[in-house]
Amino acid sequence: MVQKLDDEKEIKDRIGSSIVVAGVKFNIVYDGMERYCYLCSRKHGNDCPTRARFEFLKKLRKGRTTKRKFYSDSIMRHVNSLALVTDVAVMSGGGIGQIVNAIHHDQKHEEVIINAGTNEIIYSKTPDEYVYTIEKSLEKLQKLTEE
Numbered sequence: 001m002v003q004k005l006d007d008e009k010e011i012k013d014r015i016g017s018s019i020v021v022a023g024v025k026f027n028i029v030y031d032g033m034e035r036y037c038y039l040c041s042r043k044h045g046n047d048c049p050t051r052a053r054f055e056f057l058k059k060l061r062k063g064r065t066t067k068r069k070f071y072s073d074s075i076m077r078h079v080n081s082l083a084l085v086t087d088v089a090v091m092s093g094g095g096i097g098q099i100v101n102a103i104h105h106d107q108k109h110e111e112v113i114i115n116a117g118t119n120e121i122i123y124s125k126t127p128d129e130y131v132y133t134i135e136k137s138l139e140k141l142q143k144l145t146e147e
Contacts, residue, residue: 015030016028031046032045033045060085061085067111068086068109068112069088069106069109069111069112069113070084070086070087070088070089070113071089071091071103071113071115071116072088072090072091072114072115073091073093073116073117073119074090074091074092074093074118074119075115075118076088076090076115077090077092087109089106094119095116095133095137096114096116096117096120096133096134096137096138096141097136097137097140099114099116100114100137100140100144101140103144104144114141117134120133120134120137
């Protein structure tokens with residue numbers, strides 16, 4: 001029996017979320033039913049605002065050429081490459097030298113942006129060690145740009 005109810009709350013109260021038939025429990029699912037969304041961590045019906053935004057950004061980026069690539073340590077691990085309309089490569093715990101090595105083995109881009117140095121600060125015991133590490137890493141980067 002199908003019964004049309006005017007109030008959506010009344011539907012939820014009367015239908016419930018499950019039914020037991022002959023000792024077997026069946027979940028009740030209907031169009032527009034609020035469920036927990038693992039993507040946005042909220043309860044909602046069919047339309048997930050986070051999914052809609054993701055699909056919009058995906059369409060916006062599609063067909064555009066990505067001339068540049070953004071390399072970073074874990075500081076930028078939550079960067080959304082769809083929103084930036086560029087490729088993003090993140091190396092957790094990576095120093096400048098390790099990121100430069102990754103650039104060397106990656107596909108070529110016209111422009112490369114590097115955001116690094118945080119891990120050098122964390123792992124250097126003295127300022128001299130930090131400066132030495134940065135200088136050696138920049139030498140690697142200079143060599144890469146010449147190639």
